[in-house]
Amino acid sequence: MAGRAAQLVLLAGAAALASGSQGDREPVYRDCVLRCEERNCSGGALKHFRSSQPIYMSLAGWTCRDDCKYECMWLTVGLYLQEGHKVPQFHGKWPFSRFLFFQEPASAMASFLNGLASLMMLCRYRTSVPASSPMYHTCVAFAWVSLNAWFWSTVFHTRDTDLTEKMDYFCASTVILHSVYLCCVRTVGLQHPAVVSTFRALLLLLLTAHISYLSLVRFDYGYNLVANLAIGMVNVVWWLAWCLWNRRQLPHVHKCMAVVMLLQGLSLLELLDFPPLFWVLDAHAIWHISTIPVHVLFFRKGGTLRAVPQWAPLLAHSFLEDDSLYLLKESETKLKLD
Numbered sequence: 001m002a003g004r005a006a007q008l009v010l011l012a013g014a015a016a017l018a019s020g021s022q023g024d025r026e027p028v029y030r031d032c033v034l035r036c037e038e039r040n041c042s043g044g045a046l047k048h049f050r051s052s053q054p055i056y057m058s059l060a061g062w063t064c065r066d067d068c069k070y071e072c073m074w075l076t077v078g079l080y081l082q083e084g085h086k087v088p089q090f091h092g093k094w095p096f097s098r099f100l101f102f103q104e105p106a107s108a109m110a111s112f113l114n115g116l117a118s119l120m121m122l123c124r125y126r127t128s129v130p131a132s133s134p135m136y137h138t139c140v141a142f143a144w145v146s147l148n149a150w151f152w153s154t155v156f157h158t159r160d161t162d163l164t165e166k167m168d169y170f171c172a173s174t175v176i177l178h179s180v181y182l183c184c185v186r187t188v189g190l191q192h193p194a195v196v197s198t199f200r201a202l203l204l205l206l207l208t209a210h211i212s213y214l215s216l217v218r219f220d221y222g223y224n225l226v227a228n229l230a231i232g233m234v235n236v237v238w239w240l241a242w243c244l245w246n247r248r249q250l251p252h253v254h255k256c257m258a259v260v261m262l263l264q265g266l267s268l269l270e271l272l273d274f275p276p277l278f279w280v281l282d283a284h285a286i287w288h289i290s291t292i293p294v295h296v297l298f299f300r301k302g303g304t305l306r307a308v309p310q311w312a313p314l315l316a317h318s319f320l321e322d323d324s325l326y327l328l329k330e331s332e333t334k335l336k337l338d
Contacts (some may be wrong), residue, residue, distance in 0.1 A: 023088035023095070029076040036068035060101035060159050070098060087275040093160070097279035101158065106281045108157035110288030115150030117292050118143060121318070128321055133328040138185045139320050145171075145178045153288075166219070170211050173228055177203045180235045186323070187242045206231075236260055252326065255319035259294060266290045 023029055040049055041064035049064045073090050080088055087095065099105040122143040129136055149171040156168035181196075181203055189196030210227060214220065239260050243253040269287040276282040 021089040021092055023073065023076055023090035026076055026088070028079060029072050029090075032072035032075055033065075033068050036072060037065055040064055040068065056101050061161065062101060062159075094275050094282055095279060096276055096282075099280075103160055104157040104285070106276075106285035107288055108154050110285050110292070111150055111153035111157055113292050114288060115147055115154060118147050118150060122147070125321055125324075129324045130328060132331075133324040134190055134331055135186060135320075135324045135327055138182055139324060142178050142182050145174055149175045166215065169214075169224065173210060174207060176228060176231050176235060177207055180231060180238065183235065183238045183242065187238070190327070236264065250323070250326065252319060252322035255322065259319060262294055263291065266294075 039045060046064055049067070050058070053062070069090075073095050076090075077087060077095050080086070089095075093104075096104045102108050122140065125139065125143070129139075131137070149168075152164065152167040152171045156164040158164075181200060184199050185196055189199075214224060239256060243257045243260075246253050247257075266287060269283055269290060272283045272286075274283060276285075
């Protein structure tokens with residue numbers, strides 16, 4: 001329900017160190033970058049670089065200075081390993097082996113697959129649930145918000161810039177707030193539409209203020225962490241409390257509880273921070289890969305999956321589809337009684 005949201009909360013603290021990691025503070029790294037730029041990034045050398053650079057690299061925005069940083073990063077890593085030291089981080093990140101124009105290929109691919117899974121589940125939801133269901137439009141909107149967040153996550157891991165970083169963070173914040181809104185509609189709004197309208201306006205105001213402060217005043221990683229942690233806790237507690245309250249009346253809420261608990265548990269993978277395996281696969285990428293099946297649990301309804309781990313059959317059923325169909329049946333029953 002808040003897979004991208006959980007990412008934001010955990011990454012914010014680490015990103016605060018992005019301007020001063022051990023690797024980019026090293027004199028050998030700084031001197032290497034300076035010499036590389038003087039040698040390759042001006043005059044005729046720059047023209048040669050641009051003419052020989054693959055078109056996909058230039059389209060992705062990779063510059064001569066970026067290439068200097070990349071080459072000097074690996075020079076520094078090699079010296080560290082040669083001297084028996086631990087692998088350092090650079091600008092808040094582990095060194096990754098670039099593939100084509102992908103800066104973090106495993107995380108970028110995992111983000112893309114999460115987005116693809118979200119899109120597939122959205123299509124299945126729209127096929128299985130009639131638009132007359134009370135929660136239909138809210139659930140579809142949530143799916144599009146999530147898709148947008150995974151898109152920017154893919155872009156950010158493909159090419160880390162100030163713009164892509166901000167879009168990744170802002171869109172993840174939007175997912176958290178929309179998950180809270182989804183919970184409000186499901187738990188309160190169906191009986192009290194006016195309350196939902198007021199709450200929606202409040203959330204939009206909070207999101208506007210949050211983005212405005214980070215964009216126009218200061219991109220404060222510490223504040224960002226606290227703000228998203230707070231709203232994330234509201235999201236988790238609210239959903240779990242509602243699920244526990246309705247566990248006997250609505251048997252399908254165990255799927256919602258499973259999603260919430262799975263996402264919180266899987267987010268602990270981020271704490272296993274380690275240098276990338278084969279310079280590609282790090283804890284963050286593993287975390288993103290592990291969240292792909294959760295989209296199935298949250299959206300899909302169906303039979304049993306076979307030839308997969310024992311917990312996977314649970315993923316063949318979903319909360320949103322079951323709940324939307326339950327609400328549709330309930331509303332039709334009330335109309336008949338009236």
